Amino acid sequence: MALQNQKHIFDLPEDITYLNIASQSPAFKAIYEAGLEGLKQKNRPYTITGSDYFEPVVTLKKLFAELVDVSDYNRIATIPSASYGIATVANNIVLQEGDEILVIEEQFPSNYYSWKNVADKYNATIKTVNKIEKELWTTSILNAITDKTAVVTLGNIHWSNGSLFDLKAISKKAKQHKALLIIDGSQTVGALPFSVKEIQPDALICAGYKWLFGPYGCAYAYYGKYFDNGKPIEENWSNRLDSENFSGLTNYQEVYKPLANRYQVGESGNFIYIKMQIAALQQILEWTPKVIQAYCKTISAEAVKELRVLGCEIEADDQRTHHLFGIKLPENTDLDTLKKELSSNAIFVSFRGNYIRLSCHLYNTAEDFSKFVHCLTSVLVK
Numbered sequence: 001m002a003l004q005n006q007k008h009i010f011d012l013p014e015d016i017t018y019l020n021i022a023s024q025s026p027a028f029k030a031i032y033e034a035g036l037e038g039l040k041q042k043n044r045p046y047t048i049t050g051s052d053y054f055e056p057v058v059t060l061k062k063l064f065a066e067l068v069d070v071s072d073y074n075r076i077a078t079i080p081s082a083s084y085g086i087a088t089v090a091n092n093i094v095l096q097e098g099d100e101i102l103v104i105e106e107q108f109p110s111n112y113y114s115w116k117n118v119a120d121k122y123n124a125t126i127k128t129v130n131k132i133e134k135e136l137w138t139t140s141i142l143n144a145i146t147d148k149t150a151v152v153t154l155g156n157i158h159w160s161n162g163s164l165f166d167l168k169a170i171s172k173k174a175k176q177h178k179a180l181l182i183i184d185g186s187q188t189v190g191a192l193p194f195s196v197k198e199i200q201p202d203a204l205i206c207a208g209y210k211w212l213f214g215p216y217g218c219a220y221a222y223y224g225k226y227f228d229n230g231k232p233i234e235e236n237w238s239n240r241l242d243s244e245n246f247s248g249l250t251n252y253q254e255v256y257k258p259l260a261n262r263y264q265v266g267e268s269g270n271f272i273y274i275k276m277q278i279a280a281l282q283q284i285l286e287w288t289p290k291v292i293q294a295y296c297k298t299i300s301a302e303a304v305k306e307l308r309v310l311g312c313e314i315e316a317d318d319q320r321t322h323h324l325f326g327i328k329l330p331e332n333t334d335l336d337t338l339k340k341e342l343s344s345n346a347i348f349v350s351f352r353g354n355y356i357r358l359s360c361h362l363y364n365t366a367e368d369f370s371k372f373v374h375c376l377t378s379v380l381v382k
């Protein structure tokens with residue numbers, strides 16, 4: 001079912017054009033109210049009960065499990081950042097000398113530095129797949145996977161321009177070569193359907209403050225079987241079996257709670273964040289990522305055509321996402337003037353060199369994109 005614009009549930013000023021959710025999402029009113037509820041609880045700490053530290057976390061994990069098609073919520077951990085999730089993964093992987101860790105050209109740093117440490121530790125190599133002119137990303141990635149590949153770690157798009165990677169094919173090849181598949185879903189999960197059952201990654205890590213509308217400082221992880229008996233980054237009281245029994249906490253417990261629970265960040269029961277995150281995921285599940293993606297496609301389609309006519313390069317429509325995509329500006333674009341022009345029209349986008357990343361959601365309209373095109377046109381024809 002097609003969705004109407006949802007601007008009314010956000011609190012964005014009427015006179016701004018926000019095309020930069022890929023950097024930071026705005027909260028909608030239900031998230032804001034949920035955060036206030038958490039703050040009120042903090043004002044009255046005696047209203048916080050033992051179960052407040054655990055039950056909302058389970059509710060949240062169930063919502064995320066539903067979103068990414070995981071049947072057991074115990075495979076989900078709530079964490080503070082994508083880098084935390086990747087570090088947990090990297091710390092638990094044992095490599096042989098000469099093994100390869102496959103990454104993508106200009107991969108986001110939170111999914112790179114931990115791998116550099118692992119490569120140094122085991123004398124392994126980071127193999128970077130570069131974009132080859134006129135070859136699909138997926139082809140280059142598939143060609144790079146060999147018996148030497150021990151880990152393939154990437155997003156399901158390139159975070160800077162929305163180029164799609166065919167994760168189903170990549171997963172199949174990775175499994176054929178017994179390589180682990182680690183997905184950074186930070187720029188897609190929530191706005192593009194993702195199914196763990198279908199893709200079968202060994203881990204899925206997602207920052208929570210973009211397409212999942214959480215506060216900055218929240219993220220999610222799914223950990224598969226490989227990580228069932230791993231070592232967490234930190235040892236937190238609440239991740240051990242029977243931690244609900246507060247009076248027995250110093251009867252030190254050897255056993256963790258099942259599956260991914262050992263990887264929960266300390267103080268994961270944060271009652272302000274969790275309430276906001278629950279409100280956010282409930283709404284996303286109601287909208288559905290499929291419908292969000294379709295909406296973004298509808299409102300951006302005309303602008304994409306006009307931008308191409310202006311000389312901007314944009315990946316083919318079926319090789320990129322529509323909630324996030326990159327534009328290579330014509331060579332002669334006066335970047336300083338363009339930045340000033342966008343700023344004076346209160347249009348917010350993300351710049352990287354000669355590229356602009358546009359990212360949109362249900363609060364945007366086709367009108368927002370045409371304002372952007374109009375602004376760019378005025379600079380190019382000056």
Ligand SMILES: Cc1ncc(COP(=O)(O)O)c(C=O)c1O
Binds near residue numbers: 081108111159
């Ligand atoms: C692909 C990708 N991964 C992860 C992140 C965020 O990482 P972290 O949560 O470690 O700050 C971003 C932020 O822009 C990103 O684009």
